[in-house]
Amino acid sequence: MRVLLSTYGSRGDVEPLVAFAVRLRGLGAEVRVCAPPDDDFVGRLASIDVPLIAVGPSAKALTKAAPPPSSLPERAAQLITAQFAVMPEAAEGCDVVVATGLMPTVAGALSVAELAGIRSVYVAFQKVTLPSPHHAPLAYPGRPHPPGVTDNRALWDLDRESMNVLFGPGLNASRVAHGLPEVDDVRQYVTGKQPWLATDPVLDPWEPIDLDVVQTGAWTVPDERPLPDELAEFLAAGEPPVYVGFGSMPMHAAADVAEVAVAAVRAHGRRLVLKRGWAGLTVAGDDVFVVDEVNHQALFPRAAAVVHHGGAGTTTTATRAGVPQVVVPQATDQPYWASRVAELGIGVAHDGPAPTTESLTAALGTALAAKARAAEVATTVRTDGTAVAAKLLLEPA
Numbered sequence: 006m007r008v009l010l011s012t013y014g015s016r017g018d019v020e021p022l023v024a025f026a027v028r029l030r031g032l033g034a035e036v037r038v039c040a041p042p043d044d045d046f047v048g049r050l051a052s053i054d055v056p057l058i059a060v061g062p063s064a065k066a067l068t069k070a071a072p073p074p075s076s077l078p079e080r081a082a083q084l085i086t087a088q089f090a091v092m093p094e095a096a097e098g099c100d101v102v103v104a105t106g107l108m109p110t111v112a113g114a115l116s117v118a119e120l121a122g123i124r125s126v127y128v129a130f131q132k133v134t135l136p137s138p139h140h141a142p143l144a145y146p147g148r149p150h151p152p153g154v155t156d157n158r159a160l161w162d163l164d165r166e167s168m169n170v171l172f173g174p175g176l177n178a179s180r181v182a183h184g185l186p187e188v189d190d191v192r193q194y195v196t197g198k199q200p201w202l203a204t205d206p207v208l209d210p211w212e213p214i215d216l217d218v219v220q221t222g223a224w225t226v227p228d229e230r231p232l233p234d235e236l237a238e239f240l241a242a243g244e245p246p247v248y249v250g251f252g253s254m255p256m257h258a259a260a261d262v263a264e265v266a267v268a269a270v271r272a273h274g275r276r277l278v279l280k281r282g283w284a285g286l287t288v289a290g291d292d293v294f295v296v297d298e299v300n301h302q303a304l305f306p307r308a309a310a311v312v313h314h315g316g317a318g319t320t321t322t323a324t325r326a327g328v329p330q331v332v333v334p335q336a337t338d339q340p341y342w343a344s345r346v347a348e349l350g351i352g353v354a355h356d357g358p359a360p361t362t363e364s365l366t367a368a369l370g371t372a373l374a375a376k377a378r379a380a381e382v383a384t385t386v387r388t389d390g391t392a393v394a395a396k397l398l399l400e401p402a
Contacts, residue, residue, distance in 0.1 A: 006033075006034045006035070006100045006101070006398075006399055007034070007035045007036075007037075007098055007099045007100050008029055008034050008035070008100065008101055008102075008103065009036075009037055009038075009092075009095055009096050009099040009101070009102045010022045010025065010026060010036060010037070010039070010103050011039040011060075011088075011102060011103065011106070011110070011111075011114040012038075012039070012040050012104070012105050012106035012110075013040065013041055013060065013061055013064065013088075013106040013107050013110035014041075014107050014110075015064060015253035016045060016046075016252060016253050016316075016318075017130070017252065017253065017316040017317055017319070018105060018106045018107075018130070019038075019040050019041075019049065019050075020049070020318050021105070021130060021203060021224035021318065022038055022040070022103075022105070022224075023049055023050065023055075023226060024225050024226035024390075024391050025103070025224050025391050025395070026038060026050075026053060026055045027053055027226045028226070028391035028392060028394075029395055029398070029399075030053075032395055032399060034395075034399065037055065037057075037058060037095060038050055038055055038056070038057050038058065039057075039060045039088075039091065039092055040057055040058075040059070040060065041059070041060065041061055041064035042059035042062075042063060043063050043064055043065050045065075045298070058095045060087050060088060060091045060092065060110075061083075061084050061087035061110070062087075064253075065253070065283055068253060068254075068255055068283065069255045073147075074145075074146035074147025074148075075147060077146060077147065077171050078170070078171050078172070078174060078175060079175075081109035081171060081172045081175045081176075082174065082175025082176075082178065083175075084107065084109050084175075085109050085110065085112065085113035085116075085175045085176055085179050086113075086175070086179055087110075088110055088114055088116075088117060088179075089113060089117060089179045089182075089183060092113070093120065093121065096117055096118065096121045096123065099121075099123060100123060100124065101123060101124040101125065102114060102115070102117070102121075102123060102125045102126070103125075103126045103128060103398070104118070104125060104126070104127055104128070105127070105128040108168065108172060108195060109171075109172040109175065111127060112172060112176045112188070112191055112194060112195050113176065113179065115194065115197075116176070116179070116180055116183075116185060120183055120185060124401075125197075126200075126398065127196060127197055127200045127201070128200070128201040128203050129200055129201070129202050129204075130203055130204060130317045131204060131209060131317050131338040131341060131342070132202055132204065132209050132211050132218075133338055134338070135196065135200060135202065135211075135216065135218060136192065137157070137211075137212065137214050137216070138157050138158050138161075138214065139157070139214070141160050141161075142160055142161055142163075142164035143164075143338060143341075145167050145171060148167045148170075148171075151163070164192065165190065165191075165192050168191040169189075169191050169192075172191050173188070173191050196216070198217060199217045199218075200216070200218055201218075201219050201220075201394065201397070202218050202219065202220040202221070203221050203222070203223060203224045203390055203394065204220065204317065204321075205222055205223045205321060205324075205386050205387055206220055206387065207324075207349075207382065207385045207386055207387075208223075208320065208324055208342075208345055208349070208386070209345065221391075221393040221394040221397070222388075222389055222390030222394075223317075223318075223321045223386075223387070224391050224394065225325075225388065225391070226391065227302070228300045228301070228302040228303065230300040230303070231300070231303070232299065232300060232303050232304060233296075235294075236278070236296060236304075239276075240307050243276055244275065244309070245275075245308055246270075246275055246277055246278045246292075246294070246308060246309060247270045247273075247275045247276070247277055247278070247308060247309050247310045247311075247369065248280070248304060248305065248310070248311045248312065248313075249263075249266040249270070249277060249278070250279070250280030250311075250312075250319075251280075251282050251286070251314040251335070252283070252314055252316050252319060253282065253283045254283065254284060254314045254335045254336070255284050256284035256286070256335070258358040258359045259358060259359040259360060262286065262333075262359075262360065263286040263287060263288040264288060265361060265362050266279065266288075266312065266360075267279070267288050267293060268362040269360075269362055269365035269366040269369055271292070272362075272369075273366070273369055273370060276292040276293070276294075277290075277293045277294070278293075278294050278295075278296060278308065279293055279294070279295050279296070280295075280296050280297070280299065281295060281296070301319070301323075302322060302326070305326035305328050306327065306328065308326075308328050309328075309329075309373060310328060310330065310331060310352075310372050310373055311323040311326075311328050311329070312331040312333065312369070313330065313331075313332060313333070314333060314335050314339055315332040315333070315335075315338075315340070315341075315342040316339065316342070320332065320346065323352075324346075324349075324351060324383060324386055325383055325386045325388075326383065327380040327383030327384075329351060329352045329372040329373060329374075329375040329376055329379045330351060330352030330353070330372060330379070331352055331353045331355060331368045331369055331372045332347075332352065332353070332354050333355040333360055334354070334358060335358045336358075340354075343355070349378075349382055350375060350382075351375055351378055351379040352375055353368040353369075353371045353372045353375075355368050
């Protein structure tokens with residue numbers, strides 16, 4: 006079988022496809038990936054010998070630019086146009102398209118699969134993008150939930166309206182230009198009849214409804230990369246440090262977060278491992294080790310706590326490692342993951358995206374006390390997500 010995996014977004018949108026590609030390749034499938042052209046992604050796919058077909062502009066550049074919400078429909082149209090420009094050729098000879106990432110690019114990828122007449126699957130990496138009366142949808146930039154509206158069904162009705170307003174014109178312009186009919190309900194088109202939810206049931210429990218959601222478990226792959234020698238020496242030279250990293254977040258709301266983090270960590274007598282990330286964080290000190298790309302699966306179990314932005318992948322990796330967490334959510338689904346960490350008792354959801362020394366010191370103190378609970382929950386996290394998904398894809402009912 007030939008499989009085209011498609012995404013557009015941050016590292017958290019690409020890494021699960023790396024895991025799925027490895028699993029599919031091991032079962033004899035031919036795999037190619039459409040993703041943004043960022044060097045991080047090109048290198049990651051090259052490391053598993055899977056071809057990356059570049060689609061759209063740099064995700065890092067787009068994230069750092071932080072354009073105003075009013076430009077969202079225009080940006081969505083551009084991203085969808087990029088899907089139609091590249092993916093038809095990439096999909097040639099493929100049997101199925103698996104699409105995830107930003108909603109407009111998913112709609113574009115699914116449209117290309119429709120154009121090619123091949124099967125497609127939509128995969129969500131958090132349940133809050135799937136409509137349900139049991140939880141509220143995410144709000145889009147420039148279109149916050151109306152004050153006083155708390156009924157989830159009403160909010161999902163507004164979510165449908167928002168998606169049609171923001172993404173419908175761009176999607177339908179590209180569809181019509183390629184001979185496809187217009188879509189009058191973008192969310193319904195993306196979600197389809199049987200979306201997949203690639204998350205852990207403990208971290209992200211799905212409550213059954215009429216929508217036939219298939220929860221596979223999170224898509225992760227064992228990372229065998231050793232830690233750099235200098236980092237290994239730093240870890241061995243003292244007590245477990247606190248890891249602080251915000252991944253693909255530009256941290257516009259917290260420009261001084263590196264200084265705040267080191268002060269909060271030092272207040273607890275701990276050392277710090279700081280990840281530079283897309284925000285370019287750095288700070289000096291003998292008790293600080295700054296890293297770039299690093300194996301989280303190897304590092305997190307050796308940390309006293311993990312302070313992060315609340316991406317689905319980082320949250321899952323920290324939970325599997327059995328390490329307490331402080332989640333400082335910045336955007337999109339990250340407040341949801343922060344709330345799940347707090348509800349499970351494995352860490353703290355920081356209030357707001359811009360921590361102060363006082364607020365982070367307090368949150369870290371609470372998290373450090375959750376060590377036993379974090380270790381307990383770690384034993385319940387599934388590790389078979391890609392195996393379940395591969396069986397569904399390669400052996401459809």
